[in-house]
Amino acid sequence: MGSISMDSRQAIDRVVRLMAIPGKSCEETQILAAISQDLQHAGVPAAAMSFDTAHRRSPAGGATGNLIVKLPGTVRGPRRLLMAHVDTVPICVGSRPRQQGRKIRSADPRTGLGGDNRAGVAVVLTAALEVLQRGLPHPPLTLFFPVQEEIGLYGARFVSANKLGKPALCFNWDGGEPYMICLGATGDYGVDIRIAGIPAHAGVHPEQGVSAIAIASRAINELVENGWHGLIVKGKNRGASNVGIIAGGDATNVVTPLVELKAEIRSHDPLFRKKIVAAYQKAFENAARAIKTDNGRTGRVEFQADLKYESFRISPNEPVAQAAEAAISAAGLTPETCISNGGLDANWMNAHGFPTVTLGCGQHAIHTADEWLDVDAFLAACQVGVKIASGE
Structure with missing residues (x-):
């Protein structure tokens, strides 16, 4: 020294x-x-x-x-x-x-x-x-x-x-x-997702409801299966993402009407980071469209991604x-x-x-x-x- x-x-x-x-x-x-x-x-x-x-x-x-x-x-x-x-x-x-x-x-x-x-x-x-x-x-x-x-x-x-x-x-x-x-x-986006399902009695008429938990589960599964969650490697592009917080539900006999999630998305490449954000939004919107009540009603997703730092x-x-x-x-x-x-x-x-x-x-x-x-x-x-x- x-x-x-x-x-x-x-x-x-x-x-x-x-x-x-x-x-x-x-x-x-x-x-x-x-x-x-x-x-x-x-x-x-x-x-x-x-x-x-x-x-x-x-x-x-x-x-x-x-x-x-x-x-x-x-x-x-x-x-x-x-x-x-x-x-x-x-x-x-x-x-x-x-x-x-x-x-x-x-x-x-x-x-x-x-x-x-x-x-x-x-x-x-x-x-x-x-x-x-x-x-x-x-x-x-x-x-x-x-x-x-x-x-x-x-x-x-x-x-x-x-x-x-x-x-x-x-x-x-x-x-x-x-x-x-x-x-x-690296740069980081903070993501806030609000899923509005449709409440119904989970035992008497579950078909009349849309579970916000089910939408969240389907979306996260799509992200994992397609390689957009955790360590992300797409060709020469690298990044990482994580759904870190999920909150929702008050009772087991109610089809859950609301779930809120928080996630983060990181990459050194700003353009690739935006692609990860787009993949997240697409997964949740796809999941919301896929789950329906018996008469075709669906839940909806509010998606917000904000740059925490570049x-x-x-x-x-x-x-x-x-x-x-x-x-x-x-x-x-x-x-x-x-x-x-x-x-x-x-x-x-x-x-x-x-x-x-x-x-x-x-x-x-x-x-x-x-x-x-x-x-x-x-x-x-x-x-x-x-x-x-x-x-x-």
Whole structure:
């Protein structure tokens, strides 16, 4: 690992303290206050920090918007943005981080650790504080702490982009290893399906009804049989889909009149993703037409597909990718690139026109009570962060 003068003990203490602060999605006020306080103690003026109104545009609401911090450069160069989402999943509320050797876990076995993504927050903070406190030369910097990543990337989606200072190179810390550079991620549609059947007494006159459950079952079976559910491979095209939620029915003696389903559809290829959406709609409409009452009446389907986030792919030759690779190499690591099949805040950052790569910081078993943080990987990520922030 490349040598760099960095206070490792302070970095570890910082991530432990941050992981203990509750802040599930929509309830991030306390963690953002702690971040602001750390920056103010390092001499960042309150005027350099602002909150946007992303929570007012988010369908989830929420207590606060994103925190954005803009720092003037001491040397000329394109503005760099360092970011990490601040919210955690609910299982992490009540985390009691404890270091055991080179790992950090929650001392409460019922909770997750919160390394996703307080480790990322600690990397961004450590990078900024090291640069400021040691007086390292650095280009103009933006620190971006988005909310509501875990429930739909809403902070990054609804950010007030004009507040970010037009950064040219953007670096997002989230899950993974510190030597990984994520250059792309899939796109995702959220699908809501409402099936209206026709109620009837299931024992006396079942032929007078149309079961919404039967329509749903027939449609899902068609999707599975034709290869449109689960892993989807059609020639060179790949994607994935899943019906994840089904709700309906109140009694066994009533032909079910209403079923509501939620599904997701993913692919790196926007056109193929739309083909999957079309296959879903066709399957449910076919099923609704196929099941009839004794006098030919049918149920109906309401189908809604909304883009949750668009896919992106950055060339390894892009300046942001080259800068990440240089920083990782300077920290003594061997950089590797990858493409994610999940969504990242980087999806929306790239959609807003800000070239963004995602780097890791050593979290493992995220979103579970077994979550742990690799201390050495976290410290390596902090080293990479300092290199990026200082523009080395």
